[in-house]
Amino acid sequence: MDRTEITYTDDNGHLVVIMPGVVERLLSYRQISPVSLEAAGVLIGERRENHVVIHAISEPGPGDVRARFTVIRKGPHHQALVNKLHHTSGGTMNYLGEWHTHPERFPSPSNTDKSSWQKDIASAEPMVLIIVGQSAMWCGKKVGHTTMSFATQWFYDF
Numbered sequence: 001m002d003r004t005e006i007t008y009t010d011d012n013g014h015l016v017v018i019m020p021g022v023v024e025r026l027l028s029y030r031q032i033s034p035v036s037l038e039a040a041g042v043l044i045g046e047r048r049e050n051h052v053v054i055h056a057i058s059e060p061g062p063g064d065v066r067a068r069f070t071v072i073r074k075g076p077h078h079q080a081l082v083n084k085l086h087h088t089s090g091g092t093m094n095y096l097g098e099w100h101t102h103p104e105r106f107p108s109p110s111n112t113d114k115s116s117w118q119k120d121i122a123s124a125e126p127m128v129l130i131i132v133g134q135s136a137m138w139c140g141k142k143v144g145h146t147t148m149s150f151a152t153q154w155f156y157d158f
Helices: 020-027 077-088 111-120
Strands: 006-009 015-018 040-048 051-057 094-101 127-132 137-142
Touching (some): 015 020, 020 051, 020 127, 051 077, 051 094, 077 094, 111 127
Parallel strands (some): 094 127
Antiparallel strands (some): 040 094, 127 137
8 A cells, every 4th residue: 555654743843754665664563463562663864954754764673572562672783774874874864763563552652661761762852752553653752861752642543
């Protein structure tokens, strides 16, 4: 099925654009089956002033720990892809945040998600966080080192 990009607008009018190929890859990891495992990766793309465009994602692979209700991104291939795309783009493509799945129709961040993001993601630039559910996607932003700031929960019905 041919899809267009998904565009979210935060409370400040700043855009998060997820390119069509990324949308397709994210949708492919939805936990539709009762035995589907959680999946996770990183978001890679470019910043255009206050806007973010996601061009690529890393995907689950060797070294990652996956279970029905847990995922730990451990494989070195995630950072290797960020490094490769950063290099081949002349420095315009960068790590922009993280994505993972939840086995629920309309996902929202768990306490584990919030704790992990608070501890592991520190940047002066806003970082994008995506949770892919069975029927919708949740998208938010983390701003700063200690402040968790989420715009309105954005949902995209599949």
